[in-house]
Amino acid sequence: MPLSSLLQDNRVKAWLLLSPTILYLAVFIAYPIIDSFRIAFVKNGSISFEAVDFLLYSPLSEFWSALKYTFLLAILVIPTETLLALTAVILLFKRFRGRDAVIYVLVMPLALSDLAAGLIWYSMLTGKGFLNKLLLNMGLISDPIIFFGYENRWLTFLAVYLAEVWRSTAIVFVILFAGAQLINKEVFEAAEVFGASFYVKLRHILIPMIKPSLQAALLIRTLFAFQVFAVVWILAGRDIPVLAGEAYYSIVELHKYDVAALYAIVIALLSASIGVVYIRVFRETLLR
Amino acid sequence: MSSRRSLRRGEATSRYLLVGAAIVVVIILLALGYYFYSQGAAETTTGPLTGEAGEGAETTPETTTSPAATETPGEVTLIWASTQLVPPTEQQFVKEELLPPFTQETGIKVEFIGMSYGDLNVRLQSEMESGKVTISLIADLHGGLDLYASKGWLEDLSKFGALEGREFPQVLEDYSRLYGIKAYVPWLTATYVFVVNKEAFKYLPPGLSEEDVITGSEKWTYDALLEWAKNIEAATGQKPLGFPAGPKGLFHRFLHGYLYPSFTGAQVKNFDSPEAVQMWSYLKELWNYVHPQSTVYEAMAAPLLNGEVLIAWDHTARIKDAIVQKPDEFVVVPAPAGPKGRGYILVIVGLAIPKNAPHQDAAWKLIEYLTRPEVQSLILEKVGFFPAVSGVSEKLPEGPLKVLAQGVGNQLNTPDSLVALIPSLGEKGGDFRNTYREAFKAIVLEGKDPQQVLPELKQYLLSLFQATGASLPPPDE
Numbered sequence: 001m002p003l004s005s006l007l008q009d010n011r012v013k014a015w016l017l018l019s020p021t022i023l024y025l026a027v028f029i030a031y032p033i034i035d036s037f038r039i040a041f042v043k044n045g046s047i048s049f050e051a052v053d054f055l056l057y058s059p060l061s062e063f064w065s066a067l068k069y070t071f072l073l074a075i076l077v078i079p080t081e082t083l084l085a086l087t088a089v090i091l092l093f094k095r096f097r098g099r100d101a102v103i104y105v106l107v108m109p110l111a112l113s114d115l116a117a118g119l120i121w122y123s124m125l126t127g128k129g130f131l132n133k134l135l136l137n138m139g140l141i142s143d144p145i146i147f148f149g150y151e152n153r154w155l156t157f158l159a160v161y162l163a164e165v166w167r168s169t170a171i172v173f174v175i176l177f178a179g180a181q182l183i184n185k186e187v188f189e190a191a192e193v194f195g196a197s198f199y200v201k202l203r204h205i206l207i208p209m210i211k212p213s214l215q216a217a218l219l220i221r222t223l224f225a226f227q228v229f230a231v232v233w234i235l236a237g238r239d240i241p242v243l244a245g246e247a248y249y250s251i252v253e254l255h256k257y258d259v260a261a262l263y264a265i266v267i268a269l270l271s272a273s274i275g276v277v278y279i280r281v282f283r284e285t286l287l288r
Numbered sequence: 289m290s291s292r293r294s295l296r297r298g299e300a301t302s303r304y305l306l307v308g309a310a311i312v313v314v315i316i317l318l319a320l321g322y323y324f325y326s327q328g329a330a331e332t333t334t335g336p337l338t339g340e341a342g343e344g345a346e347t348t349p350e351t352t353t354s355p356a357a358t359e360t361p362g363e364v365t366l367i368w369a370s371t372q373l374v375p376p377t378e379q380q381f382v383k384e385e386l387l388p389p390f391t392q393e394t395g396i397k398v399e400f401i402g403m404s405y406g407d408l409n410v411r412l413q414s415e416m417e418s419g420k421v422t423i424s425l426i427a428d429l430h431g432g433l434d435l436y437a438s439k440g441w442l443e444d445l446s447k448f449g450a451l452e453g454r455e456f457p458q459v460l461e462d463y464s465r466l467y468g469i470k471a472y473v474p475w476l477t478a479t480y481v482f483v484v485n486k487e488a489f490k491y492l493p494p495g496l497s498e499e500d501v502i503t504g505s506e507k508w509t510y511d512a513l514l515e516w517a518k519n520i521e522a523a524t525g526q527k528p529l530g531f532p533a534g535p536k537g538l539f540h541r542f543l544h545g546y547l548y549p550s551f552t553g554a555q556v557k558n559f560d561s562p563e564a565v566q567m568w569s570y571l572k573e574l575w576n577y578v579h580p581q582s583t584v585y586e587a588m589a590a591p592l593l594n595g596e597v598l599i600a601w602d603h604t605a606r607i608k609d610a611i612v613q614k615p616d617e618f619v620v621v622p623a624p625a626g627p628k629g630r631g632y633i634l635v636i637v638g639l640a641i642p643k644n645a646p647h648q649d650a651a652w653k654l655i656e657y658l659t660r661p662e663v664q665s666l667i668l669e670k671v672g673f674f675p676a677v678s679g680v681s682e683k684l685p686e687g688p689l690k691v692l693a694q695g696v697g698n699q700l701n702t703p704d705s706l707v708a709l710i711p712s713l714g715e716k717g718g719d720f721r722n723t724y725r726e727a728f729k730a731i732v733l734e735g736k737d738p739q740q741v742l743p744e745l746k747q748y749l750l751s752l753f754q755a756t757g758a759s760l761p762p763p764d765e
Contacts, residue, residue: 013307016314059745060748237534253722254719
């Protein structure tokens with residue numbers, strides 16, 4: 001009887017129903033976060049800032065350039081791919097023959113791991129690769145273009161930029177396209193009746209109505225942008241250091257678990273704060 | 289009325305079902321949580337004891353007690369702990385091909401246990417402290433065996449006498465005597481070599497012959513390498529040299545084990561000497577003829593095979609592919625010599641018997657078996673480690689393995705050899721490598737003044753040796 005009356009209590013019930021979720025969050029989210037703080041800041045049972053010192057001041061640390069390149073990539077890649085994806089959505093808005101085939105091709109990179117994408121671009125752009133052979137055979141160049149290596153790291157950066165845009169435009173496109181599909185066709189029909197131009201339809205119907213999808217796409221892409229790793233690692237090694245690559249290098253080559261944990265924390269904090277900014281900005285513009 | 293009641297009852301049962309399901313999920317998650325917690329607890333209890341976060345703790349108890357318990361009188365089972373041949377395919381080779389003939393011949397059973405450097409250290413330490421030694425034979429790198437010998441954990445192998453009918457190169461004989469005892473028997477070697485595409489011999493500079501390069505004569509110097517590279521670039525427009533300077537490449541070994549000894553006579557202690565400054569300006573000039581993609585290369589087999597580079601340096605295991613695929617196009621040659629000699633790294637794997645180990649005579653028989661020339665060439669063929677006994681490579685059949693083994697042998701037999709050993713810094717090994725990498729990046733890639741860069745890095749380098757208590761690696765003494 002007491003048990004059943006306890007179960008009748010709504011608050012008890014609520015907690016019971018919530019408990020699996022809470023446990024899940026505790027085991028898979030909270031525990032790893034707390035543990036990475038422990039790895040980064042606790043040494044032999046006391047607080048230590050050794051990892052922070054290494055990160056900020058050691059001549060062997062590439063933290064600042066990793067931060068710089070990670071941001072630079074995000075700032076360049078995200079707007080490009082958003083514009084590309086938006087253009088694709090507009091072009092594919094009307095039904096036409098072969099539209100499905102075009103969509104499949106556009107979405108293809110989604111099926112590839114980023115490591116595979118990196119390898120494909122590497123073998124395409126390398127000195128003896130496909131692109132150089134093509135250009136040489138066409139007589140456009142006399143010496144192969146070397147995209148990779150420290151001396152050519154701005155060309156490498158270009159290659160990373162291209163590969164990243166190619167690889168991740170697909171996910172933005174999928175999200176935006178799904179959002180666009182949900183717009184009621186009658187709205188457009190009404191606009192047609194009133195003789196709205198293409199620009200007016202774009203500015204006042206399509207873009208406002210896919211804003212929630214745009215927010216989701218930008219959020220996901222920005223978070224992923226701070227984890228950018230495999231493509232850069234394959235194409236540039238540490239010539240272009242990025243945060244996730246440095247975390248990997250710290251563990252695998254330097255065996256510095258504390259430094260790697262610190263990198264993970266930096267990535268997490270950056271992602272979280274950017275996420276908050278996005279949500280704020282979008283909420284304000286949506287409510288206006 | 290009744291329908292409403294049954295409806296409510298249905299609602300109630302579904303609610304109970306929901307709560308019940310929630311409880312089941314909670315129990316499962318609690319069990320999972322407890323499992324992880326207890327694992328964590330086990331880790332922390334073994335941690336302080338072993339001092340190494342309990343990494344190898346789980347393998348220790350079972351594997352040591354079970355063979356002893358099942359052993360019948362008259363039947364010997366040796367425990368052979370090794371930090372080498374640990375990857376699954378190599379362990380399979382050891383268990384299925386290397387050891388069965390020995391057991392057939394002697395009746396001695398061998399249990400091969402592959403473990404990490406840290407694990408072996410921890411296990412030996414606990415066995416020495418408890419006085420209950422179970423390991424009869426160790427296979428480890430020179431650095432590790434040096435450490436164990438310094439602690440008095442190894443038997444003096446001279447009490448077993450000499451191994452009949454085999455000869456070890458003098459370098460290996462010398463290094464295996466540590467702290468006044470014959471600490472180990474050299475078993476396997478590995479090294480890093482230059483590989484030359486035979487095409488490149490067309491552009492040799494005057495005064496340097498193909499023979500000089502292949503045998504490693506005194507004319508085969510770093511200056512000659514520079515002249516040669518210049519010639520190739522002038523003739524073909526191609527930057528001919530290649531180094532694995534990508535983040536997972538082994539280029540740091542070239543810096544500390546080849547250039548530094550050749551130019552300064554030491555790996556560490558002359559890190560910022562005037563000779564070192566000279567060496568860096570040499571490398572800066574040489575780098576004009578190095579393929580710019582080198583900072584992304586991880587292994588040199590692919591760039592050699594696709595013709596991106598004509599002359600490359602790398603670990604033997606990482607260029608093996610090029611030679612196996614096109615044995616007629618490539619030749620393996622010794623490293624060039626510098627002002628102080630021909631510096632190169634020799635990785636030595638030795639076999640040692642722990643102090644007070646059980647079944648020592650059986651262990652010695654296993655050492656005798658493992659150092660037989662035919663066993664050594666089987667290991668070369670199957671896992672790519674080079675022999676430690678002389679005269680094996682001459683007996684190999686023509687083919688890629690012979691090309692490799694001859695190059696390695698030629699390097700080992702050059703009279704101006706200056707053998708460098710990799711220091712055993714344990715966890716700090718990464719920092720050691722990175723220091724040389726950083727110097728390279730700052731001086732050669734970013735063009736900073738070596739006199740500005742080197743002194744600070746030297747302090748850091750020395751602090752690594754102080755922190756671990758390791759001695760400076762040969763040839764530094």
